[in-house]
Amino acid sequence: MTAGTRAEPLLKIDNLVKHYGVRGGRKPAIQAVNGISLALRAGETLGLVGESGCGKSTTGRCIIGLEQPTGGQIVFDGKPVEHGRRAALTAMWRDMQYVFQDPFASLNPLMTVFAILSEPLRLSGMKAAETQARVAELMRLVGLAPEHGNRFPHEFSGGQRQRIGIARALALNPKLLILDEPVSALDVSIQAQVINLLEDLQDQLGLAYLFIAHDLSVVSHICDRIAVMYLGRIVEVGTREEIFDRPQHPYTQALLSAVPIDDPDLRGRRKRIVLQGDPPSPANPPSGCAFRTRCWKATDICAQAVPALEPKPQARQAVACHHAGALTAEPA
């Protein structure tokens, strides 16, 4: 579902930087996000993937204004996001909403579903009668029975709670949802229900999704384009086919090869790259390319220069690697 228009993207991120603990000065700053640029078109799903600590959730939280970026610019729907200006953010949140990972922690246990879903409507000035109808409509939209509006979150299963979280995000007809690991807290048999729901809602409402996740199978199913992050930077960005079928960055290749495949016939027949060591600390990232400490292709230049994220002659996607290329030789 690629929106083929040449118009301005719905969301444009330019050189976003977020460092924590800069002002105290005694400890080194945590460089959570280190200059990332992204664009997201209306109606599109962009996956933001990477392992814990790579900065993917921080990026999402900067976009919606829950975190104040250290540097860079975010433009949403033609207007720069004004961090720290509450009124401007509140206005923006009509069009941009966040769905959290944990449907147990993100709903107020003392509020009924009706109260949870009507709150944004009431704050936007909707009349009581209209609110009733809209809450019922929202509940039907996400596959919940409107007569259950007087129940509390604990009376619902995990999957149903995530539906409530999605309904709340949809209350004011947003253009963009930031979905932060929306299915990873759910049982396997429930995940597919929520993924299908998200796809249906996108078809019906023309929403754009920024889908933050670490589960690559889910990402490959739902995303049009994918950005792979490592230690605060994007290392590769391209279409689903480019990333999954022809990855060019060694980290993307290692990440894909590490995913267990649920076919016992393929056991031992796949090339598996087992990376050595752990990701470096974002408080003290390596010079040059942050991945070089675990990379089998690393040479001197990797320690000297941060590789630019740019298209390569052999591939259409942008890759930030001095030695980008298809996986041919076995890593040492």
Add this chain to the structure above:
Amino acid sequence: MTPANQGPPLLSVERLITEFRSAEGTVRAVDEVSYQIWPGETLAVVGESGSGKSVTAMSVLGLIPRPPGRIAGGRILFEGRDLLTVPPAEMRAIRGKAISMIFQDPMTSLNPVLTVGFQIAEAMLAHGDMGRAEAAERAVELLRTVGVPNAAERYQQFPHQFSGGMRQRALIAMAIANRPRLVIADEPTTALDVTIQAQVFEALRLAQAETQAAMVLITHDMGLVAELADRVVVMYGGRVVETTDVRTLFHAPRHPYTRGLLASLPRMHERSERLTPIPGAPPSLVNRPSGCAFHPRCAHSAGRLPCRTEVPAMREVEPAHWSACHYAEELQDSRERVEA
């Protein structure tokens, strides 16, 4: 590795019933569960939250808190002895020596004020007839076996100086320290990132190669099952619903729940337009559906009476393939995944 189904099983869980008292009455978390594991084999126990997969393992280890828990029936035969009748002191001697375990959360399984090396050596000193120096030497060797770099230096460090993946490897080293005959691993990689998971798989493989121990792998991750298991037990609502070898399970499952689970998974290299979820939610143990616990979500049941009234028994529907479905025969020719 092929299942070594000759000879007596190493562990045989027989009609085990584990109950918990709760505010809403007695909850039967494990309801007549039976499974066997033979020496050297890897048995995956698969299920969602509330399926009883972990409670069964805790029952085997004698780690059910009493009260509120209680083993209300069945036998757990390990090398022919019923662990449910073994005196506590003897059970402590078995646990950590002949049977060891690896838990999901590596942070809470290690003592933060003792060095990692000391804790591994302690596991050997508690059970073995080994001297302190020898135990220390073997601990370093074990850390090396499971892929911890600079093992001698790491031996001296505290858990907080280890990353999550390193801690999990230290726990694997500890689990194999006394050359157990059975290792029970409960979601050993769930808390870890993908690239670290791959490292821990390797460590598990190395550990198993080193000790020839049998392994019960408790997980909800079908990818992990496909990569590691010889045989699989599928649990749902406190009962075993299907068990067979790993290839048959993936290619010709004979229980509607297993089929539904496999069909619902998104796959990296198959881009179907739409996933096929199982409708509804896993059952609450307090309010388990009558008859077959899966019937309210089952596409095959279609309101048939036996599904609602009779708990289906495990039946051998094909040699070495058991299913607890009244209509398992109807699922015989549905091998769409093989042909796909």
